[in-house]
Amino acid sequence: MPHHLMNLRHVPDDEAEEIRALFDEHEVRFYETPPSRWGISMGGFWVHDTEEAERAKVLLQDYQRQRMQSQRETYEAWRLQGEGGGIWYMLRRKPLRTLAACLAIIVIAGFSLLPFIRIG
Numbered sequence: 001m002p003h004h005l006m007n008l009r010h011v012p013d014d015e016a017e018e019i020r021a022l023f024d025e026h027e028v029r030f031y032e033t034p035p036s037r038w039g040i041s042m043g044g045f046w047v048h049d050t051e052e053a054e055r056a057k058v059l060l061q062d063y064q065r066q067r068m069q070s071q072r073e074t075y076e077a078w079r080l081q082g083e084g085g086g087i088w089y090m091l092r093r094k095p096l097r098t099l100a101a102c103l104a105i106i107v108i109a110g111f112s113l114l115p116f117i118r119i120g
Contacts, residue, residue: 003053006060008043009035015067019045022063028056 008016023030023045029052035043047053078084090098 001050002046002048003050005030005045005047005053005056008032008045009039018067019060019063022059023056026055026059028052028059030056 006019020032022028028047029049030045030047032045033041033043035041045056047056083089087098
């Protein structure tokens with residue numbers, strides 16, 4: 001019976017490549033189903049064997065722990081350089097686009113709340 005190891009929906013290409021390399025390095029016999037373009041099927045990494053699934057899950061847990069740590073360090077370095085996200089960063093970097101997005105949010109919220117507002 002197939003064992004689903006990991007969902008591939010919204011997984012960056014570099015992460016999927018690293019996982020493929022990890023499985024190849026440790027000789028995990030896996031197969032892959034791609035996610036659909038329209039988001040209907042999730043795709044993922046699969047194995048047939050129960051023992052193989054247990055071994056692959058341990059490898060994935062270690063990999064994901066390391067990836068989370070490295071991504072957190074990358075983000076912190078990026079933030080300390082003044083490249084942090086947020087509205088003030090976007091307002092400084094791309095003021096017209098940010099103001100247009102804020103205006104669009106206000107307009108959409110206004111139209112959404114219009115039926116609930118009593119005038120007069």
